[in-house]
Amino acid sequence: MAAVEISNIRKSYGDVLALSGINISIPSGSFFTLLGPSGCGKTTLLRTIAGFHQQDSGGISVEDQAIEHMPAHKRDVGMVFQDYAVFPHISVYDNIAFGLKQRKIAKSEIAARVGKILDVVQLTPYAARMPHELSGGQQQRVGLARALVINPKVLLMDEPLSNLDAKLRVDLRREIRSIQQSMNMTTVYVTHDQEEALAMSDIVCVMFGGIIQQAAAPWEVYNNPSNRFVASFVGANNFLGLSLSGAGASIAGLAVNLPQAASLKAGETVVAAIRPEFISINPESIAPDTVTLKAKIRQVSFTGRELTVAAVLPSGEEIEAITAPSESVLALHTNDEVTLAFPASKVQLFADGVTGARLS
Amino acid sequence: MTILAMSPLAGKLRMPGFWTVVTVLAVLLLAVFLILPILNVFAISFFDAKSGELGISNYIQVFSRRYYTTALWNTLMIGVLGMLGACLIGVPLAFCTSRYRIRGRAVIATFAVLVLCAPPFIGAYAWIMLFGSNGAVTNFLEQFGVNVPTIYGIPGIVLVFSLKFFPYIYLMTENALNTINKSFEDAAENLGCTAFERFMKVTLPLVFPAVSTGAIICFVLSIADFGTPAILGQGVRTLSTIAYSQYTSEMAGTPTMAVTISMVMIAISMGALLLQRRILAKRRYAGAMTNRPVKKSMSPSKSMLVHGFCYFVVFIAMLPSFTVVYTSFLATNGPVFTGGFGLDSYARILRDSPAAITNSFLFALAAVVLIAIVSGLLSFIVVRRDNLVAGSLDLLLMVPYLIPGIVMAIGYVATFRHPPFDITGTALIIVLIVFIRRLPYGVRSTTSILRQIKPSIEEAAVNLGASPAKTFTSVTVPLMMPGLIIGSLMSFITAINELSSTLILYTSKTITMPVLIYIQVIDGEFGTAAALSTVLLLSTGLCVFAVFRMSESKESAFV
Numbered sequence: 080m081a082a083v084e085i086s087n088i089r090k091s092y093g094d095v096l097a098l099s100g101i102n103i104s105i106p107s108g109s110f111f112t113l114l115g116p117s118g119c120g121k122t123t124l125l126r127t128i129a130g131f132h133q134q135d136s137g138g139i140s141v142e143d144q145a146i147e148h149m150p151a152h153k154r155d156v157g158m159v160f161q162d163y164a165v166f167p168h169i170s171v172y173d174n175i176a177f178g179l180k181q182r183k184i185a186k187s188e189i190a191a192r193v194g195k196i197l198d199v200v201q202l203t204p205y206a207a208r209m210p211h212e213l214s215g216g217q218q219q220r221v222g223l224a225r226a227l228v229i230n231p232k233v234l235l236m237d238e239p240l241s242n243l244d245a246k247l248r249v250d251l252r253r254e255i256r257s258i259q260q261s262m263n264m265t266t267v268y269v270t271h272d273q274e275e276a277l278a279m280s281d282i283v284c285v286m287f288g289g290i291i292q293q294a295a296a297p298w299e300v301y302n303n304p305s306n307r308f309v310a311s312f313v314g315a316n317n318f319l320g321l322s323l324s325g326a327g328a329s330i331a332g333l334a335v336n337l338p339q340a341a342s343l344k345a346g347e348t349v350v351a352a353i354r355p356e357f358i359s360i361n362p363e364s365i366a367p368d369t370v371t372l373k374a375k376i377r378q379v380s381f382t383g384r385e386l387t388v389a390a391v392l393p394s395g396e397e398i399e400a401i402t403a404p405s406e407s408v409l410a411l412h413t414n415d416e417v418t419l420a421f422p423a424s425k426v427q428l429f430a431d432g433v434t435g436a437r438l439s
Numbered sequence: 440m441t442i443l444a445m446s447p448l449a450g451k452l453r454m455p456g457f458w459t460v461v462t463v464l465a466v467l468l469l470a471v472f473l474i475l476p477i478l479n480v481f482a483i484s485f486f487d488a489k490s491g492e493l494g495i496s497n498y499i500q501v502f503s504r505r506y507y508t509t510a511l512w513n514t515l516m517i518g519v520l521g522m523l524g525a526c527l528i529g530v531p532l533a534f535c536t537s538r539y540r541i542r543g544r545a546v547i548a549t550f551a552v553l554v555l556c557a558p559p560f561i562g563a564y565a566w567i568m569l570f571g572s573n574g575a576v577t578n579f580l581e582q583f584g585v586n587v588p589t590i591y592g593i594p595g596i597v598l599v600f601s602l603k604f605f606p607y608i609y610l611m612t613e614n615a616l617n618t619i620n621k622s623f624e625d626a627a628e629n630l631g632c633t634a635f636e637r638f639m640k641v642t643l644p645l646v647f648p649a650v651s652t653g654a655i656i657c658f659v660l661s662i663a664d665f666g667t668p669a670i671l672g673q674g675v676r677t678l679s680t681i682a683y684s685q686y687t688s689e690m691a692g693t694p695t696m697a698v699t700i701s702m703v704m705i706a707i708s709m710g711a712l713l714l715q716r717r718i719l720a721k722r723r724y725a726g727a728m729t730n731r732p733v734k735k736s737m738s739p740s741k742s743m744l745v746h747g748f749c750y751f752v753v754f755i756a757m758l759p760s761f762t763v764v765y766t767s768f769l770a771t772n773g774p775v776f777t778g779g780f781g782l783d784s785y786a787r788i789l790r791d792s793p794a795a796i797t798n799s800f801l802f803a804l805a806a807v808v809l810i811a812i813v814s815g816l817l818s819f820i821v822v823r824r825d826n827l828v829a830g831s832l833d834l835l836l837m838v839p840y841l842i843p844g845i846v847m848a849i850g851y852v853a854t855f856r857h858p859p860f861d862i863t864g865t866a867l868i869i870v871l872i873v874f875i876r877r878l879p880y881g882v883r884s885t886t887s888i889l890r891q892i893k894p895s896i897e898e899a900a901v902n903l904g905a906s907p908a909k910t911f912t913s914v915t916v917p918l919m920m921p922g923l924i925i926g927s928l929m930s931f932i933t934a935i936n937e938l939s940s941t942l943i944l945y946t947s948k949t950i951t952m953p954v955l956i957y958i959q960v961i962d963g964e965f966g967t968a969a970a971l972s973t974v975l976l977l978s979t980g981l982c983v984f985a986v987f988r989m990s991e992s993k994e995s996a997f998v
Contacts, residue, residue, distance in 0.1 A: 151898075152903075152904050160898070160899060164896045166899070167896070168918055177903050225903065
């Protein structure tokens, strides 16, 4: 059963189209992430679900109830804010009890429910504190507890971790995910951090220009991007110009054997995408169906777990490879000639343009 | 992203929200009590004083008859000279306190604020008591055959205005000087400027927006002030004094000429404001505060000079207040000072005019309660609501600053004298006019604190199920409280000192302290006037103290 059903949402600010043709179906209990660069419409969409923006047209229903014309305070969707938005003038306990009081719930039940959720977010010792006595991470736990305690039909989270430092961000994201799973809480999560999106989500929905580019499982979005924007935004990627002529396909002037390019017409503008982790440098043996390219080293940088090698093709195109650290690669110098090799099957073809369609 | 596009259907299906209702009420309130009176005044000026025909004959009179042109000329001259005088005092003082280590800087700032908040006409009559034809200093120096230059007329008025309004320039300029990135001055010095060149070519241009904003306030207040030219003028007519005398002589009929003169005053104020905006539009200096200016210590002789200057300025500016307090404790018999000290003046005001004292406090408090409620709601509309009404409310709230009290009062009489809405002569009309004239002080304070409150905090309350009205009362108001209190204190200070509008609207039952002081000064009753003024000064001083305690930015809360 779908917990959240969004159909044909459109939203504009004057001449600027912020959202267009948004259709989403979020299964009950799943963690659904809206991922995209700033200005892509992800926060606008989240705030439209919350009722802080009014859509121009389209429908939103939660558990089969249409909510698109309901005032924000009646929607029963919990929200966690980027800047915590913890009420600074009341205690942690009163912050968490706020929504329950609005629902006229008996005092004894409020105490029980607040106590339970304080336990879940590990803030029980802080119940009587004022918000300014808490760290950023603790404040965000209050924000989370406050939204969860009302048992919302759906939980909305607007970049809840972006104001925290890197280490805390990773800890808290694991915690949020495990709380979400244990409560089986349908969640819509907004982030611009693709690693966060991949690590936490059941479904990642990549947005750009107010349009949904792809919505699928993290694995699928990474390995099977539906267009060039998704391929470039999620994970690192190399995009190389692919020339098509009667003789076949070529990259940077070198003929390449790509079966997936066979059906393409000569003269079409196509880019070939290959992820850096699939590229090996000066391999000892070359397997069949491997694409090889000549390149000049620009820079080799050692980041601990891996080596990042930046190189330039004869065409002037830049290409990046990520390999396990090895002494032979580390010994390379700028302008050394190398052979880059990658399996032809890993190459994905896209039409030209920022959101060029997948061709293979 | 300012236009909120809503599908027409969605708008019709929903009940009008809380804030829509509040916005409509706010617009109605301002329309009836602010715009309507001004429009009435405006309309009256276009009907000929004698024949009643529509046209611009009144304006032709104002600009052609000597009686009016002299007043117009005097007003402009007083405005410009008062403004320049205030700049000449305020800018150097600001430079000294912001660039040098001054002992007792807090005292200087506090005195400056007290000068600002003291009733404006106190200065005028205190100077008469000192330097008037029978003044203390005049009489003292005459024993030695020294003739003191006259305090009456334009020089006296300009002196009083310069000393009264310089704190606006001082406080604004000092604040600007304190927030200039020191690197600019360092760069100028590094490029070979002498200290004086650096000040003229870099520092002064950078603080020009602040200086000019302060200057324009001084100009507008100078030309609108009624008490000072009325008391010190002695035959020098200004637009505000002839507007008042025309109004009182036209009592039976329509105050056509008074109104026409008033429109000219408003036009001058608006012209000055627009001119300043135009000049400022090209100068926007936003800088990162990376390198704060440092205060230098001085050589002993220079230090003496600078300290002497700073203390001299604020002492002279405070002199009227000191004089008034001193005078209030002099023994009197009727209007005559009998020598020695005594509490006769206080006994007399308590016996003869307790109503004026209670009225003043009651009216000011009533106005402040209204201001607090309305400014809380208005500032929410202005800051949080993103629509055309919110933008125009923001502009509309500038209007009371520009409309002289006399004009507003004439507008109120013209608007609210028809039954069943005849409220002339009641306490209500005084409360309402003080409320509308001082509302901007409240709104400015609540608006600035609301801008610091993140909207997400209110959204969180709404998201948790609180209705917009409930969100406002349970989250916004508590967070806005410091701004509400400061705004209320500021409007109380200005409300209790209101003279120019109440002078036209008062009756024997609704007389207030400032009005009574004015009447007593005109009648030469300096003792009781001083006692009443001391009461005003004391209540003003207490409010200033409270604002100092509550506000983080201290004296900059006052400009």
